Amino acid sequence: MRWEVTMPFTSILSLLNTQAADSIASVSRVTAVDACSSISVIHAVLKKESQGLLHTFNMTETCYSKEEEETIDRVLNFTTERGIDNATIIQRFDKISEEYDEVQITIRWTGPQWMGESVACQYPSNRGNIRILDVAAGTGLVSVELRKHGFVHIDGLEPAERMLEQAKKKNLYERYICDMLGDNTLDIADDTYTAVTMSGLSREIMKKLPVKALEELARVTKPGGHVMMNSYDYNFESEILRANLANLESRGIWKLESKQARQHISNGVGGLLHIYTVL
Incomplete structure (x- = not known):
């Protein structure tokens, strides 16, 4: 055994x-x-x-x-692996892109399903006209779930080119944006999306997301729209991430609308979902 x-x-x-x-x-x-x-x-x-x-x-x-x-x-x-830099993380995800979906199924990773359900709860109607940006899009697992709920206008932001290629094979996004969420400014206009999703971002990237990255998520979201992120519960324990999330709230950029927990998000490991309303 x-x-x-x-x-x-x-x-x-x-x-x-x-x-x-x-x-x-x-x-x-x-x-x-x-x-x-x-x-x-x-x-x-x-x-x-x-x-x-x-x-x-x-x-x-x-x-x-x-x-x-x-x-x-x-x-x-x-x-x-802990301590590797962003460039190395991206290179490694490129190398395992063809095996990624299989591994997520095997470990019973349900973050994308949870995200799809949560976005559907936020937007019970008019889903065909809602524009969504899926951050850390990977191979498109979140888009698969969103489409099950009737959302069709979805763009994907992902720094690993080969991961995006897997999503392209399945025609999961309208726009494929190969870029990093970090201290850079994204090539996306202000107030473009009604909702922004981020599910399962790499722990090493998530735990040190800079304020600029979170500001970019809010910038591309329409006022009154939502930035929604879920991951393993321990990924939200980073002091840097907590401080930076709170920074935007204290400045009136967004407001934490809901924080939800699930006991099992992958083989018994707990998960958290944060929903922010952009002000």
Whole structure:
């Protein structure tokens, strides 16, 4: 029997402090993802030495196939490494673009579905005339869900060109904008969209999003429109992100309308959704 996680073992070790990681390695000698006998040891060390990080993982007795385990371990370890810069993150997502959708299905990532449902709740009518910008569009998973609810005017913003190419194959966006959300000004006119969505932005990018990036989200959104973002709950714990989100609210640029939580957004890991009304 194998253990199932939302991150591969090597990524878990990278999130732990050195002492906890050394404890796990020395006690359990885990060398493969199917080392089910080490579950109790890993749990014990995590609880003792890294209690605050335990909620980011879901270790169960549900089994993956060997092929699924290998794919998940390789892809997630490649894209969730801590401390890598934005350029490296983009390059890595380009390299795994053809496998991305398969991995999201396997780990039961439901952020896009949640986003589609949430936008539909905000806009129960006239959906055919509403323009939406999907930020961190990736391969277009959010657009797939939005279209199920009758939204058709959707543009995608994504810095990884090959990820956007996957979306193009499925004709998921009207405009494909290959650009980074950061300190730059986006090539988008003011007040263009009724809603802006952002689901599952890379943790390493999200945790340090600058004020300028958030200002750009508000700038391209019509007054009274909404900026909506969801991700794993721990991605919202960044002090930098929290301060910058609050910065825009204190300046009267937007107002936090709703903050919602879900217990399971991917294999038992919790998620948060923030909805901001642009003023």
